[in-house]
Amino acid sequence: MDTRAAGTFEDTFLDQSATILEAIRIIDHASLQIALVIDKDRHLKGTVTDGDIRRGIINGIKLEDCVEKVMNRTPVTITPETSREESLSLMTAKKIHQLPIVDKDGKVTGLAQLDVLLKRSTPIYEDQEDVRVILMLGGEGARLLPLTKETPKPMLSIGDKPLLETIIGNFSVQGFKNFYFSVNYKADIIEQYFGDGSRFGVNISYLYEKTRMGTAGALSLLPEVPQGSLIIMNGDILTNSNFCHLVNFHRQNKALATMCVREYEQQIPYGIVTANGMTLQSITEKPSHSYFVNAGIYVVDPDVLGFVPKDQYFDMPQLFDELQKAGKESSVFPIREYWLDIGRHEDLEQARTDYRKIFG
The missing domain is CATH 3.10.580.10 (CBS-domain)
Incomplete structure (x- = not known):
């Protein structure tokens, strides 16, 4: 054939x-x-x-x-x-x-x-029906005051819609339809806008943080242990990452948890001097160094939930530390697509400028 x-x-x-x-x-x-x-x-x-x-x-x-x-x-x-x-x-x-x-x-x-x-009309990388997307939306966005005084950061407008709407739209077009929104600050504004998600073609459930629980603590609020993998993402990230590739990478590497990373280059604005005692050996003018930084997006298997303490503040880096101590396999997935963490006013302005070029 x-x-x-x-x-x-x-x-x-x-x-x-x-x-x-x-x-x-x-x-x-x-x-x-x-x-x-x-x-x-x-x-x-x-x-x-x-x-x-x-x-x-x-x-x-x-x-x-x-x-x-x-x-x-x-x-x-x-x-x-x-x-x-x-x-x-x-x-x-x-x-x-x-x-x-x-x-x-x-x-x-x-x-x-x-x-x-298989005569599929659209490409499917893996079965995504059992994947749950958890968006961490409980932060106060203090660095973006006064804009966040009345509006939670994920609801700030970028383009012609809230950032959060762009986020779920990017997941949805890739086949991810099942969401948990972890909310705290101004939760009512988020819930009133998105409801159960049906208006956006997705399913949304809510995890209510009575106090701030960090980027991993809210996982203890899940009503049941899911059958499939979980994608966890901070709600202040603008990206066009391929989440299907991310899930496939996680599965192929057989890791319990995968952290997305982004290459960050730092240039030292001075000449770096190397000396042996009082003897000059070399001068390197304004060198650059590259590092991989945490991109705020993760994939974890359900077994990871056993490492999350109940009703405590707990961040994702702490969770990865606990997995390392227990000898569990973790992997890193470098993001090569557009990615921006919107934490400051200048980041928000950059996102609004980039949106027209990347998502417009």
């Missing part, structure tokens, strides 16, 4: 000399979630997925580097003669969603896609 996605697989082709940034453009815009690295004769040299790139970023790879630094040089492939049933069985066993089709000469002739083989 011919398993090709007719007329589309060539959009994934990438030259061996291309950069990782070029691979990102193909993965994001070709809608096939993979780049096929080929030579001038269309021989398959490797594949690149979103996960390959994010793992590379964590290991210090730069977007300007050659794609060969992150590509999988021994990808699983099939032949033009491979049946639909064999392709599906292989995808299920390997937990992958695409298989390059390669002829006896090693040339790419197509790309089998799980969604096409």
Whole structure:
């Protein structure tokens, strides 16, 4: 059986000399979630997925580097003669969603896609019905006074709608429909606007914090232990991150908890002097240092809830510390998409400017 996605697989082709940034453009815009690295004769040299790139970023790879630094040089492939049933069985066993089709000469002739083989009208990365999204919305937004005196920070307007509406819209279009809103400060304003979520095509339940409980403490308020993973996100983040990729990354790494991180570059505005005693060795003029910082977005499995104390203030970094002490596996997921933490007035102005370009 011919398993090709007719007329589309060539959009994934990438030259061996291309950069990782070029691979990102193909993965994001070709809608096939993979780049096929080929030579001038269309021989398959490797594949690149979103996960390959994010793992590379964590290991210090730069977007300007050659794609060969992150590509999988021994990808699983099939032949033009491979049946639909064999392709599906292989995808299920390997937990992958695409298989390059390669002829006896090693040339790419197509790309089998799980969604096409299953005759899905829209791509589905994994079953998201059992994933719950918990948005932490209880903060007072003190650094944004006087704007937050009467309006909770997630309800501040960015574009033509509250920030929180943009957040749930981004989740919803990716298939995430089930939400918990953890609320405290000005909770009535949030609840009156969003209600049960039906007006926005989602399901919303509320966790009421009687006192501030931090970014993890409210997890103890869940009415029951969920069956699937939980995405936890601070309610003051504007991002167009691919949450499907995040959940897939978490599952593939078999971690109990995953923390999203963002690369942050800090430039020292002075020349750095290295000396051995009183002897000058070198001067480095205004060096830059890169760090990964907590991005305020997490995925956790239900077992993590056993580490959250009842009715106490508890932050997500504390939770990850407890998991580390217990020898539990945690992973980090670098965000390469647009991301902005709206904590200060200048951040809010930046978000309003960026919104028109990124989300407009």
